[in-house]
Amino acid sequence: VNFAxxxxxxxxxxxxxxxxxxxxxxxxxxxxxxxxxxTAATADADARLGLGRAALPEEVAAWNMDVSPDGxxxxxxxxxxxxxxxxxxxxxxxxxxxxxxGVDNWPKLAGxxxxxxxxxxxxxxxxxxxxxxxxxxxxxxxxxxxxxQTLTPDDVYAITAYILYSNDxxxxxxxxxxxxxxxxxxxxxxxxxxxxxxxxxxxxxxxxPCMENCKESVEITMRATVLDxxxxxxxxxxxxxxxxxxxxxxxxxxxxxxxxxxxxxxxPQEAVEVAAAGEVDAALAAEGEKVFRKCKACHQVGDGATNxxxxxxxxxxxxxxxxVDGFKYSSTLEGMSGVWDSDALHGFxxxxxxxxxxxxxxxxxxxxxxxxxAVVEYLKTFP
Amino acid sequence: EPDPLITEVQSWASSFGDGVDATPYGLPIKxxxxxxxxxxxxxxxxxxSSINFTPIHxxxxxxxxxxxxxxxHHSGAIELSKDDYRLMIxxxxxxxxxxxxADLERFPRENHVYFLECAANTGMEWAGxxxxxxxxxxxxxxxxxxxxxxxxxxxxxAGWSGEVEGKWLYVEGADAxxxxxxxxxxxxxxxxxxxxxxxxxALRKEHGYPARLVVPGWEGxxxxxxxxxxxxxxxxxxxxxxxxxxxxxxxxGTSRKWTWVMDAKSVVTSPSPQAPITHGHGPVVITxxxxxxxxxxxxxxxxxxxxxxxxxxxxxxxxxxxxxxxFYLDTEWNGEEWFLQSRAMDETGYVQPTKxxxxxxxxxxxxxxxxxxxTWWVKPNGEAENVEVS
Numbered sequence: 001v002n003f004a005x006x007x008x009x010x011x012x013x014x015x016x017x018x019x020x021x022x023x024x025x026x027x028x029x030x031x032x033x034x035x036x037x038x039t040a041a042t043a044d045a046d047a048r049l050g051l052g053r054a055a056l057p058e059e060v061a062a063w064n065m066d067v068s069p070d071g072x073x074x075x076x077x078x079x080x081x082x083x084x085x086x087x088x089x090x091x092x093x094x095x096x097x098x099x100x101x102g103v104d105n106w107p108k109l110a111g112x113x114x115x116x117x118x119x120x121x122x123x124x125x126x127x128x129x130x131x132x133x134x135x136x137x138x139x140x141x142x143x144x145x146x147x148x149q150t151l152t153p154d155d156v157y158a159i160t161a162y163i164l165y166s167n168d169x170x171x172x173x174x175x176x177x178x179x180x181x182x183x184x185x186x187x188x189x190x191x192x193x194x195x196x197x198x199x200x201x202x203x204x205x206x207x208x209p210c211m212e213n214c215k216e217s218v219e220i221t222m223r224a225t226v227l228d229x230x231x232x233x234x235x236x237x238x239x240x241x242x243x244x245x246x247x248x249x250x251x252x253x254x255x256x257x258x259x260x261x262x263x264x265x266x267x268p269q270e271a272v273e274v275a276a277a278g279e280v281d282a283a284l285a286a287e288g289e290k291v292f293r294k295c296k297a298c299h300q301v302g303d304g305a306t307n308x309x310x311x312x313x314x315x316x317x318x319x320x321x322x323x324v325d326g327f328k329y330s331s332t333l334e335g336m337s338g339v340w341d342s343d344a345l346h347g348f349x350x351x352x353x354x355x356x357x358x359x360x361x362x363x364x365x366x367x368x369x370x371x372x373x374a375v376v377e378y379l380k381t382f383p
Numbered sequence: 384e385p386d387p388l389i390t391e392v393q394s395w396a397s398s399f400g401d402g403v404d405a406t407p408y409g410l411p412i413k414x415x416x417x418x419x420x421x422x423x424x425x426x427x428x429x430x431x432s433s434i435n436f437t438p439i440h441x442x443x444x445x446x447x448x449x450x451x452x453x454x455x456h457h458s459g460a461i462e463l464s465k466d467d468y469r470l471m472i473x474x475x476x477x478x479x480x481x482x483x484x485a486d487l488e489r490f491p492r493e494n495h496v497y498f499l500e501c502a503a504n505t506g507m508e509w510a511g512x513x514x515x516x517x518x519x520x521x522x523x524x525x526x527x528x529x530x531x532x533x534x535x536x537x538x539x540x541a542g543w544s545g546e547v548e549g550k551w552l553y554v555e556g557a558d559a560x561x562x563x564x565x566x567x568x569x570x571x572x573x574x575x576x577x578x579x580x581x582x583x584x585a586l587r588k589e590h591g592y593p594a595r596l597v598v599p600g601w602e603g604x605x606x607x608x609x610x611x612x613x614x615x616x617x618x619x620x621x622x623x624x625x626x627x628x629x630x631x632x633x634x635x636g637t638s639r640k641w642t643w644v645m646d647a648k649s650v651v652t653s654p655s656p657q658a659p660i661t662h663g664h665g666p667v668v669i670t671x672x673x674x675x676x677x678x679x680x681x682x683x684x685x686x687x688x689x690x691x692x693x694x695x696x697x698x699x700x701x702x703x704x705x706x707x708x709x710f711y712l713d714t715e716w717n718g719e720e721w722f723l724q725s726r727a728m729d730e731t732g733y734v735q736p737t738k739x740x741x742x743x744x745x746x747x748x749x750x751x752x753x754x755x756x757x758t759w760w761v762k763p764n765g766e767a768e769n770v771e772v773s
Contacts, residue, residue, distance in 0.1 A: 048540050049490065049540060052482040052483070054480060054481075055472075059481065060471070060479050063473075064474075066555070066563060068618060105425075105429075117636030123627065123632075125627075129627050130621065134623055137563075137620070137622060138622070141561050142457075142458065142559055145458070146458075146559075148559035148560075149559070191637050192630065192637065193637055193638070193640070194639070195642040195643070195644075197642065200744055201646075205740065207734065209734045211692065211693045212692050214691055214692065215691045218688060218773060219772060219773045220760065220771070221770075221772060222511045222512045222771040223768060224656075224768060225768055227511075227512075229423075229425065229514065230515040231422075231423055231519075353429075
């Protein structure tokens with residue numbers, strides 16, 4: 001076998017069996033290719049090249065996580081609605097809302113029942129998703145956003161149960177497990193048809209196109225500049241950029257919603273002295289511990305804290321910005337000077353991407369200044 | 384009046400330019416610094432799971448430079464080195480296998496030029512004219528030359544049974560989104576590739592370095608980046624990306640699924656809102672691009688009057704298979720108002736439809752797969768605007 005020749009062999013079109021590879025390729029070699037099909041045909045194409053290695057069972061188990069609509073692929077486990085509510089609050093609510101109603105432009109997971117034929121359908125897990133397996137599969141592998149694959153199977157069963165509860169599809173006693181999973185039918189399970197363009201569209205559009213006198217008149221029926229939602233495109237009207245998010249836009253592409261509310265980071269009026277360790281308002285810090293649940297998906301504090309998706313936060317208050325050893329910051333944070341005093345933390349936490357454009361922190365921000373006060377106080381307890 | 388650029392000695396004609404060591408890997412000259420990808424902030428909650436747009440209004444030819452080819456990712460563009468890369472094949476195979484990047488380079492490989500279009504390209508225009516620029520209305524597309532290994536070669540190495548009927552290939556990426564998709568095995572065997580190079584060089588990080596799936600003619604979401612696993616299965620997984628997203632909701636509330644093929648489509652890229660006519664009256668080049676997931680483009684017509692009359696444009700080269708083709712209409716403009724449109728036809732006889740035709744079948748909520756005829760209103764001052772016309 002001359003493997004070098006295989007590099008320029010033409011492959012047979014669409015072989016339906018491996019054995020097809022062994023039959024002589026019917027087409028002549030392309031112009032300019034001197035050694036071609038005939039040579040390839042003499043090679044034993046059924047023979048494998050012997051590249052790669054067998055995957056070990058534990059390797060396949062580690063990656064082969066997909067769950068099919070009939071439940072194939074689910075691990076053992078279970079979770080109830082009440083547990084799901086607290087796990088959801090801790091891991092999911094920052095984007096999806098405490099009741100799965102969605103925050104800002106983040107996906108709504110609940111509601112929308114019966115809206116699919118409306119002018120503005122609300123597609124949620126409850127109103128749109130055809131299979132429960134999809135919820136489990138996606139939460140298990142890809143959520144929480146920025147901290148994927150950290151939830152246990154029981155957590156995922158619980159979150160899935162809570163999402164069903166949020167959609168009024170189960171009562172608060174419901175327990176989801178591997179055993180009852182396949183019996184659960186989603187409301188929109190029957191709402192999908194296989195692509196029918198070949199019947200409903202292609203025949204009527206495969207006609208000889210008109211070239212002259214195709215219409216009586218042409219009138220403008222809609223103009224993009226009326227909506228005025230186009231970002232600045234490097235031209236001379238920089239003013240457009242300022243206006244870009246101002247007008248409401250029709251729901252558009254995947255995961256698109258209306259223009260988000262502008263949320264400029266308002267700098268606190270007065271600089272606040274950074275409190276030294278020991279000067280901590282314990283009650284406020286306790287409030288902050290609750291708020292910090294939103295941060296825990298990515299940040300650790302306390303004994304044994306390490307860098308995860310975000311840097312460890314021990315001693316963060318008063319520390320130089322972008323200075324935790326071993327954490328790979330965005331160039332933005334790395335390039336910022338100054339320390340994380342109250343001003344800086346307020347600015348950053350209110351609107352991470354507004355305050356530090358380019359930061360890797362995917363968090364949407366804390367809307368309430370009192371929450372920021374509380375979480376800063378909590379962080380002070382880890383000097 | 385003599386032109387001082389000619390009559391006076393200019394600095395560049397007198398002193399030095401850059402040495403050959405100035406730019407080991409070059410970027411476009413500063414005068415072209417507005418030819419860049421752009422995103423639309425209000426479109427998504429976060430740039431980590433978002434999309435940007437190819438500046439098609441400023442490009443010509445057919446190959447999209449990687450540095451400005453649009454990106455769409457669901458959990459950010461990850462950094463995955465060749466050393467850390469693994470590709471697993473499992474499921475209905477004789478031996479589940481693991482390949483390293485170095486292994487991939489030793490398989491026989493092919494070269495093909497293909498377009499990649501996001502299913503949501505032009506989706507924001509479904510309900511009406513909204514974004515004022517070809518980059519934003521049609522920029523979720525790029526066209527590259529891929530060097531890659533046929534998927535069938537890799538499956539064969541794992542001892543695929545040869546059974547195709549009713550079988551699916553589930554593919555997923557190494558990033559946190561995984562972006563899993565199910566592909567009928569027949570398609571995977573037909574022309575899909577695991578690409579390791581694009582436009583002659585390594586894939587860019589944002590396009591799936593070091594290896595991505597190529598699914599010619601089918602919606603971009605299936606071209607899984609950082610591909611880490613392919614599993615032959617008895618049925619589709621019905622993942623998030625193939626149920627809750629990338630499905631097309633019709634007027635009665637039912638939704639089409641498995642709408643994989645990108646139908647024939649074209650757009651005039653210049654003149655357009657971001658590329659107005661600035662040179663006054665006389666000769667003007669109308670240009671644009673066309674593509675079809677069904678094979679080859681056979682013809683592109685252009686209308687200047689909103690579809691009353693059409694003339695056939697000149698294709699710069701014969702259409703490749705499932706690849707972009709460039710068209711030109713070399714004409715004159717003397718300050719008259721134009722309603723510029725283009726209309727592509729492919730080798731199946733399919734004619735690119737109007738938005739009205741699409742809406743008649745699909746209603747107003749079907750966001751994906753909008754391949755309608757686009758209209759640019761070129762005004763007497765040479766500026767152009769995105770409009771809908773009767």
